[in-house]
Amino acid sequence: MVKKVKDFIIENNLLNKGDRVLVGLSGGPDSVCLLHILYNLKNDLEIELGAAHINHMLRGNEAIEDEEYSKRLCESLNIEFFSTRINIHKISKEKGISEEMAGREERYSFFEKIKEQEGYNKIAIAHNLNDHAETVILNLMRGSGMEGLCGIRVKREGGIIRPILCLSRDEIEEYCRINDLNPRIDKTNLENIYGRNKIRHDILPYMKKNFNDDIIETINRMSKLIQIDNDYLNKEVEWYYSKYCEKxxxxxxxxxxxxxxxxxxxxxxxxxxxxxxxxxxxxxxxxxxxxxxxxxxxxxxxxxxxxxxxxxxxxxxxxxxxxxxxxxxxENNKEENEVIINKIDLENNTIEYNGYLIEFKIINNLKNNIEFSNNVLIKYFDYDNIKEELKIRQRRNGDKMIPLGMKNSKKLKDIFINLKIPSEERKEVPIVVFDDEIAWIVGYRVSESFKVTNKTSRILKITFRRKEKSNA
CATH class of the missing domain: 3.30.465.60 (Uridine Diphospho-n-acetylenolpyruvylglucosamine Reductase; domain 3)
Structure with missing residues (x-):
């Protein structure tokens, strides 16, 4: 079986010389078999090993004994051992998910944490051929489509590998017996309280007895064929994703x-x-x-x-x-950000507002001697039409303005809709108000009421600049 796993590892390019491999070790037959086989292969493959164990705190003293067994096994093989205890029942209640799902999330999170902290580059998981067949049937009953019928992948992103996916559960148990490993047995795996256990103890044995004695291998062959077609379609999708999706x-x-x-x-x-x-x-x-x-x-x-x-x-x-x-x-944050400046304080002033630096400058209109910018964040207004103050704020329900070139007012909501500005972005657009009348939807529209004309004697130039983010 050691040679079978070695050939499988080489065939699927799971390990390379110098890899540091963290093995997920529960103490059960599958993970114990995986750890022991990799230990026997570590010199041939030139790899280093570590093991990570999670006590889910679901089975009282039995879980503690699983942890102790895993620790002793690693000590006997001189393999670095990492462990943690997590209250999975509590987490599943807090997140509103099953204990199975919570346990899976916490396991992979812990493995990833140890991998990053201790410098491992691969995480080895002990799924086997029976697990693969169970997953395919479970996904079939969920109606998960072709992706689900591919079953458990030999490897996936993040350096996760499954070196004993070539072994059946019978082979794993035989390996543990021959090598006198005496792995721990989780009694909950023998009870039909989870969907997977019902497939394991009822559905697959029934299929094997009544339809196909080699059902595990048959399902494995079928999923490999589906994987080939599915992988091709996924490669095609890569191109369409780059064309139609924006992150x-x-x-x-x-x-x-x-x-x-x-x-x-x-x-x-x-x-x-x-x-x-x-x-x-x-x-x-x-x-x-x-x-x-x-x-x-x-x-x-x-x-x-x-x-x-x-x-x-x-x-x-x-x-x-x-x-x-x-x-x-x-959406629940109702706080409104507003800045108010007296008219007399606008001359050569600079303020900050929501990630912008805003500059104000008053210019005497010297008849066509001004070069007006086309930058949408720079606008010019008739300074003398401002009575008392300038405000910069977020939009409010019922806001209206008279857009440049129009005679009648228009709701800001309708302007935003016509401009196709997403609803969640509208609150972020600064609104410049002179006294109580909107003069500028920054970056989009200015008001007819404050436009510069031949009769304008003083011009207020307003420039918005985005603040540079600190590298600190």
Missing amino acids: RPDNLIILKDAFSLDLALLTRLIRKSLFNFSEKYNNIEMKHIYEVIELSKNTTNKRIYLPNNIICENVYGDIYLKDKIKVLSK
Whole structure:
């Protein structure tokens, strides 16, 4: 079996000379077998080993004994050992997810933490052929599509590898017996309290007895064929993603033209977008992807809520992916930022407002001797039409202005809609007000009421500059 695993590692290019490998060690047969085989291969493969164990605090003294067993095993093999205790039951309640899901999230989080802190570059997980078959059937019943029928991947991003995915559970148990390893047995794996256990103890044995004695290998062969087709489609999606998706600091945009793609490509593009935004594949199902497609057909500003704290919003046909926590926190923040300056204080003054440096300068109109800038953040106004003060603030409900070239006032809301400015960005646009009348929607529109004419004797020049971010 050691040779079988070595050949599998080489065939799938899982390890390279000099790799430092952190093994996820529960103390059960699978992870003990994995650790022991890698220990026997470490000189041939020229790798270093470490092991990480998590006590989920779900099984009382048995969990403590699992931890002690794992520690002793590593000491006997002279392998560096890392462990932690996490109350998974508490975390699952706090997050509103199953203990299985909470345990998985915490395990990978701990493995990644140790990997970064201790300089490991690979994380070895002990999934086997039976786990793979169980996953395929579980995903089939969830209706997860081709991606789910690919089952467990041999390796994935982040340096995660599965070196014993070539071994069956029977082979693993035989290896532990021959090498007198006496691994720990988690009794909850013998109870049909989880969906996976029911597949393991009821469905697969029934299929093996009544349909195919080699069902585990058959499912494995099928998933490999599906992986080939699925990988090809995913490569095609890479090009469409670069064309139709834009990643920004606070959101990810799927452009409306993407929704004319063939459904096989579109569903993958959406899945890739959701992962690239949240960095999580978990909890996203086909029904969520179809919800995004349906959202693209709806009117602007409609939004839906997806797992992994994702908000999807239709903004003039484009789909914006946003962080739910950040969006709701921002929307619940009612504090309004406003700056007021007396007219007499405007001369050669500079102030700060919401990430801008704003400069004011009064210029005498010397009849055509002024060079007016085309920069949308620099505008000129009739200084003498200002009575008392200037304000810079956020927009408010009911705001109106008379846009340049028009006679009647128009609601700012309608102006923003016509300009196709997303609703969540409107509050960030500075509004310049002279006395009680809006003079400038910064970067977009100026008012007819304060335009410079041949009769203007003094001009107020206002310049907005974005402050440079500190590197500190």
